[in-house]
Amino acid sequence: MTDVLLRGGLPWGLGSPADIHVRDGLIHRVAPDAEVPGAQVIDIDGQIVLPGLVEAHCHLDKTLFGGPWVPHAADDTLAGRIGDDLGRRAELGVPSVARIGALLERMSAAGTTHARTHTDIDPQVGLRGVEAVREAAAGSPVEVRQVAFPQHGLLTNPGTAELLEEALKSGVEAVGGLDPAGIDRDPVRHLDLIFGLAGRYGTHLDIHLHDGGSLGGWELELITERTRALGLGGRVTVSHAYALGQLDEPYQDRLARGFAEAGVAVATAAVYSFPVPPIKKLRAAGVTVACGHDGIRDLWGPYGSGDMLERAMHVAYRSTFRRDEDIELALEAATFGGARALGLEGYGLSPGDRADLVVVPSGGPAEAVVVHPARTLVMKDGVVLHN
Amino acid sequence: MTDVLLRGGLPWGLGSPADIHVRDGLIHRVAPDAEVPGAQVIDIDGQIVLPGLVEAHCHLDKTLFGGPWVPHAADDTLAGRIGDDLGRRAELGVPSVARIGALLERMSAAGTTHARTHTDIDPQVGLRGVEAVREAAAGSPVEVRQVAFPQHGLLTNPGTAELLEEALKSGVEAVGGLDPAGIDRDPVRHLDLIFGLAGRYGTHLDIHLHDGGSLGGWELELITERTRALGLGGRVTVSHAYALGQLDEPYQDRLARGFAEAGVAVATAAVYSFPVPPIKKLRAAGVTVACGHDGIRDLWGPYGSGDMLERAMHVAYRSTFRRDEDIELALEAATFGGARALGLEGYGLSPGDRADLVVVPSGGPAEAVVVHPARTLVMKDGVVLHN
Numbered sequence: 059m060t061d062v063l064l065r066g067g068l069p070w071g072l073g074s075p076a077d078i079h080v081r082d083g084l085i086h087r088v089a090p091d092a093e094v095p096g097a098q099v100i101d102i103d104g105q106i107v108l109p110g111l112v113e114a115h116c117h118l119d120k121t122l123f124g125g126p127w128v129p130h131a132a133d134d135t136l137a138g139r140i141g142d143d144l145g146r147r148a149e150l151g152v153p154s155v156a157r158i159g160a161l162l163e164r165m166s167a168a169g170t171t172h173a174r175t176h177t178d179i180d181p182q183v184g185l186r187g188v189e190a191v192r193e194a195a196a197g198s199p200v201e202v203r204q205v206a207f208p209q210h211g212l213l214t215n216p217g218t219a220e221l222l223e224e225a226l227k228s229g230v231e232a233v234g235g236l237d238p239a240g241i242d243r244d245p246v247r248h249l250d251l252i253f254g255l256a257g258r259y260g261t262h263l264d265i266h267l268h269d270g271g272s273l274g275g276w277e278l279e280l281i282t283e284r285t286r287a288l289g290l291g292g293r294v295t296v297s298h299a300y301a302l303g304q305l306d307e308p309y310q311d312r313l314a315r316g317f318a319e320a321g322v323a324v325a326t327a328a329v330y331s332f333p334v335p336p337i338k339k340l341r342a343a344g345v346t347v348a349c350g351h352d353g354i355r356d357l358w359g360p361y362g363s364g365d366m367l368e369r370a371m372h373v374a375y376r377s378t379f380r381r382d383e384d385i386e387l388a389l390e391a392a393t394f395g396g397a398r399a400l401g402l403e404g405y406g407l408s409p410g411d412r413a414d415l416v417v418v419p420s421g422g423p424a425e426a427v428v429v430h431p432a433r434t435l436v437m438k439d440g441v442v443l444h445n
Numbered sequence: 446m447t448d449v450l451l452r453g454g455l456p457w458g459l460g461s462p463a464d465i466h467v468r469d470g471l472i473h474r475v476a477p478d479a480e481v482p483g484a485q486v487i488d489i490d491g492q493i494v495l496p497g498l499v500e501a502h503c504h505l506d507k508t509l510f511g512g513p514w515v516p517h518a519a520d521d522t523l524a525g526r527i528g529d530d531l532g533r534r535a536e537l538g539v540p541s542v543a544r545i546g547a548l549l550e551r552m553s554a555a556g557t558t559h560a561r562t563h564t565d566i567d568p569q570v571g572l573r574g575v576e577a578v579r580e581a582a583a584g585s586p587v588e589v590r591q592v593a594f595p596q597h598g599l600l601t602n603p604g605t606a607e608l609l610e611e612a613l614k615s616g617v618e619a620v621g622g623l624d625p626a627g628i629d630r631d632p633v634r635h636l637d638l639i640f641g642l643a644g645r646y647g648t649h650l651d652i653h654l655h656d657g658g659s660l661g662g663w664e665l666e667l668i669t670e671r672t673r674a675l676g677l678g679g680r681v682t683v684s685h686a687y688a689l690g691q692l693d694e695p696y697q698d699r700l701a702r703g704f705a706e707a708g709v710a711v712a713t714a715a716v717y718s719f720p721v722p723p724i725k726k727l728r729a730a731g732v733t734v735a736c737g738h739d740g741i742r743d744l745w746g747p748y749g750s751g752d753m754l755e756r757a758m759h760v761a762y763r764s765t766f767r768r769d770e771d772i773e774l775a776l777e778a779a780t781f782g783g784a785r786a787l788g789l790e791g792y793g794l795s796p797g798d799r800a801d802l803v804v805v806p807s808g809g810p811a812e813a814v815v816v817h818p819a820r821t822l823v824m825k826d827g828v829v830l831h832n
Contacts, residue, residue, distance in 0.1 A: 127812040130767040330765040331721070359767050360815050361758075371748075378717040380517040380746050425514040428747050 061086075061097035062440060064415070067107040069407050070389075070423050078107060080413040083440035087409055100445070102417045105434055106426050108389070109407050110171025110414030111366035112396025115264075115297050115325045115350030118175040118194070118202070119153040119187035123355045123364070124160030130360055136241075140210060143357045144182065152357070153178075153187045158194035161354060161364055166200050167444050168365040169416035169433045173200050174264065174350070174400050176207035176234055176297075179225055181217040188225050199438045203400060205264045207234035212251065213242050219251060226259040235265035238280075239273055245280060253284045256293065262401065264295040264325070270333070274301025275309055282316040291321020295348065295399050299324050302340075303333025310336055314343035323399040326391070327352035327369070328376040329361075337377050337387050348399035349373050349391040366392045367418065367430035374427055382424035389427050413440040448473075448484035449827060451802070454494040456794050457776075457810050465494060467800040470827035474796055487832070489804045492821055493813050495776070496794050497558025497801030498753035499783025502651075502684050502712045502737030505562040505581070505589070506540040506574035510742045510751070511547030517747055523628075523655075527597060530744045531569065539744070540565075540574045545581035548741060548751055553587050554831050555752040556803030556820045560587050561651065561737070561787050563594035563621055563684075566612055568604040575612050586825045590787060592651045594621035599638065600629050606638060613646040622652035625667075626660055632667060640671045643680065649788065651682040651712070657720070661688025662696055669703040678708020682735065682786050686711050689727075690720030697723055701730035710786040713778070714739035714756070715763040716748075724764050724774050735786035736760050736778040753779045754805065754817035761814055769811035776814050800827040 062080040069076055069088055077092035078085060120143070122128050128150065132142035147153075165173065177187040188204060195202035206225035208218045212235070222233055233255045238248035249265075256263040269277055278301060285294045302310060302324065314336075317324065323346035328334045340347050351369050354362030367389075374388035397405040404412040417435040420426040436444040449467040456463055456475055464479035465472060507530070509515050515537065519529035534540075552560065564574040575591060582589035593612035595605045599622070609620055622639045625632035636652075643650040656664055665688060672681045689697060689711065701723075704711065710733035715721045727734050738756050741749030754776075761775035784792040791799040804822040807813040823831040 127808055129769040129811065132767070134765075134767075329762075331718075331763050334718070360772075360811065361762060363816075375716075375748060376718050378521075380519070380521075382516040385747075421514055424516065424747065429750075 060440065061094050062442070063092060063094050063097040063099045064107065064417070065099055065101050066103040067105050067417060068422070069107045071407065075104070078415070080437070080440045083413055085407065085409050085411045085413050088407065100435065100442070102434060104421060106418050106420050106423055107407070108169070108416045108418065108423070108426070109393050109405060109411070110438065111169045111392050111416060112348065112400065112402070113165060113170045113173035113350045113366055114348035114396035114399050115327055115352060116173060116175050117353050117356060118158045118161060118173070118191050119177045120356040120358065121157050121161045121354050122150060122152065122357070123157055123164065125157060132357070139358055144210065146357055147183070150357070153190035155190050155194045158191055159197060162194055162198035162200045162202070164364040166198060166436065167433065168367065169436045170200055170364070170366050171414040171438050172396070172400060172402060174203045174205060174232070176205045176264070176266070178209040179206050179218060179221045180208065180210040180215055181221065184221060185225055185228065188228065188230060199443055203231040205232040205234040206230045208236055211242055212236065212248055213244050223255060226255060226261055230261070232262035232264050233259070235263070237267060237269050239277055240269040245277055249280055249284055253288055253290070256290060257288050262293045262295070263290065264297055266297050267299050267301070270300050270304050274299070275305050275313065278302070278313050279316070282313070282320045282322055285322050286320040292401065294321065295323040295325050297325040298327065298332070299335050300333045302335035310339060311343070314340050314345055318344035323348060325350060325399060326373060328373040334373065334376045337373070337391065338384065341387055341390070346395055346398045347391045348396040349388070365430060367427055370427045371430055382422065385424040385427050389423050414438055447827065448481050449829070450479060450481050450484040450486045451494065451804070452486055452488050453490040454492050454804060455809070456494045458794065462491070465802070467824070467827045470800055472794065472796050472798045472800050475794065487822065487829070489821060491808060493805050493807050493810055494794070495556070495803045495805065495810070495813070496780050496792060496798070497825065498556045498779050498803060499735065499787065499789070500552060500557045500560035500737050500753055501735035501783035501786050502714055502739060503560060503562050504740050504743065505545045505548060505560070505578050506564045507743040507745065508544050508548045508741050509537060509539065509744070510544055510551065512544060519744070526745055531597065533744055534570070537744070540570070540577035542577050542581045545578055546584060549581055549585035549587045549589070551751040553585060553823065554820065555754070556823050557587055557751070557753050558801040558825050559590070559783070559787060559789060561590045561592060561619070563592040563651070563653070565596040566593050566605060566608045567595065567597040567602055568608065571608060572612055572615065575615065575617060586830055590618040592619040592621040593617045595623055598629055599623065599635055600631050610642060613642060613648055617648070619649035619651050620646070622650070624654060624656050626664055627656040632664055636667055636671055640675055640677070643677060644675050649680045649682070650677065651684055653684050654686050654688070657687050657691050661686070662692050662700065665689070665700050666703070669700070669707045669709055672709050673707040679788065681708065682710040682712050684712040685714065685719070686722050687720040689722035697726060698730070701727050701732055705731035710735060712737060712786060713760060715760040721760065721763045724760070724778065725771065728774055728777070733782055733785045734778045735783040736775070752817060754814055757814045758817055769809065772811040772814050776810050801825055
């Protein structure tokens with residue numbers, strides 16, 4: 059038996075200080091004034107304790123993290139960024155196991171214990187991205203789940219569908235989609251194809267949807283219908299979902315009810331000035347909301363630090379959340395919401411949960427988000443990684 | 446004579462490494478491989494050197510910085526925030542010389558050398574805010590310029606106009622305004638009053654304008670007309686100017702041309718999800734653009750760190766600036782743009798300029814904004830403050 063006692067911290071949600079007794083990788087007991095003979099004792103007086111942070115939407119395979127600064131060179135269009143990406147990734151050695159590893163190290167130091175990453179799959183790169191992420195993740199304490207992502211089109215890019223299937227056969231945990239209307243031009247066939255794959259291989263499904271306004275709203279309806287019809291509730295996420303932030307309130311309400319009932323989650327990154335889904339409304343309707351960085355230091359943009367508390371700050375800030383309980387909704391997205399979207403088991407701060415813990419030198423959860431100071435301690439499966 | 450030699454840095458805009466020789470508080474010479482016998486030599490190999498950061502819009506008098514976390518308690522309306530502010534500032538000891546001093550210390554450590562702050566003036570608080578800011582600033586290396594700010598109404602709050610005038614007589618450097626239409630209900634009289642004060646006392650003028658759409662656009666016309674008619678060019682700033690980010694392009698263009706010609710500057714804070722003025726368009730038209738935090742950890746909202754490079758990141762991010770030269774526009778707003786808006790003399794990185802310098806451990810200006818790492822060195826008037 060190995061015992062660790064985190065003493066005097068404030069487990070998020072408990073409302074008062076308590077000691078967390080970790081035994082053999084699990085949370086054994088949460089109680090004030092615990093005494094555990096022989097345990098390693100770590101004093102974290104008055105600091106907030108969170109469950110491991112969950113990065114629910116990133117693109118590890120694309121990252122240039124840890125290398126020299128690479129000025130962004132694409133013009134200001136989606137087509138320009140796609141072309142720049144295809145043209146320069148070879149020159150810059152993307153995907154790079156070393157770069158992905160550097161980013162995972164940074165993410166772990168900031169308390170991320172789980173990440174879902176959308177890995178480019180197309181006839182040019184094949185499954186090299188999948189393999190690079192797998193290799194980097196094998197050397198990292200961050201548990202990484204991949205989404206087989208048709209970044210450069212699915213129906214419009216012959217050979218991609220077969221590669222997606224090959225990726226799933228190789229163990230990739232989720233199938234991805236990308237603007238079934240706006241980019242792939244045939245939303246019904248696009249969605250039928252990826253929902254079919256998810257059903258057949260028993261995987262999750264995570265669909266990038268930048269399409270805005272009524273077009274995006276209608277695609278959200280198609281996704282909800284298919285999730286319900288195929289019984290895939292709890293395994294489907296829509297990422298970005300800009301349309302949700304643009305539609306009128308009655309339509310938002312209708313979509314939110316549909317998501318909650320069918321089991322469709324929403325992942326937001328709150329990037330740039332793009333619309334952020336109405337998180338408060340979604341949560342009130344019972345919809346799972348997760349969040350992530352989107353790209354981190356890559357050919358699509360130079361921003362992103364890998365720190366999920368900083369990302370939660372962006373989500374809260376763009377949502378104009380000022381009150382503690384509202385800011386905590388962003389933190390929920392970066393923790394429990396992400397865990398639900400990814401289908402993590404044994405996640406949380408209760409006895410029996412895996413001891414994936416983050417200690418932040420803040421007196422409360424809202425302050426931890428707003429200030430996002432360097433982490434005092436990160437623990438994965440009971441092992442102290444950073445202290 | 447005191448001589449300091451900053452060796453091997455990358456002065457922003459120079460394009461190659463150079464040593465900066467500082468003599469008696471001024472930049473004496475910028476050249477490669479300088480030798481200055483007897484000088485204090487500081488090696489800053491390959492790090493970017495910026496002029497002192499300029500915080501062009503904050504509210505020092507309101508801050509709770511450095512104290513315990515205070516959960517935001519106002520409801521989600523402007524009226525709610527005004528009421529909460531009036532009701533709780535006494536209870537929380539606002540304005541507080543200690544809190545303002547703590548924030549100025551943080552700002553200075555992050556490289557801010559000059560700040561313009563809007564200080565509440567109303568019959569309840571009188572000039573106590575002005576005095577508190579003055580006292581805190583006297584003990585800080587940050588040069589602080591105040592704006593006499595009618596936060597709680599001007600025409601609608603009897604006694605405020607007289608207090609503004611009293612503040613100007615006491616040496617406050619600028620007169621403020623606040624939504625002449627939306628809040629004060631009489632834009633023509635409001636503007637005539639504050640422009641009259643600025644003209645009579647020879648001060649700057651900095652007007653908060655949250656009013657959006659065509660109403661805000663029309664008020665921007667009124668401001669431009671008065672600046673031109675009274676010859677106040679170079680001394681007038683419009684803060685926030687949300688309308689600029691909402692109007693159609695031809696109207697934006699027309700207003701931008703008017704600002705450039707009349708000498709009206711724009712200060713943005715890029716807060717929450719509120720519209721950000723079209724910085725690239727404004728700069729292309731020749732308009733001075735500055736930036737600042739707006740509130741920092743106060744009763745109006747819990748966000749803000751006091752770090753102007755982080756703030757420039759928000760400005761660039763919300764402007765969807767990805768390319769280095771675009772990101773540098775945000776940095777320009779946090780440096781030279783702010784200096785022009787505030788009317789600073791001897792500001793810059795050229796021989797003869799005051800030696801207000803910031804060294805950032807980044808290889809270039811865009812990276813400095815995106816990553817905003819802790820500053821390596823801050824110098825004010827030739828004196829090393831943080832190293």
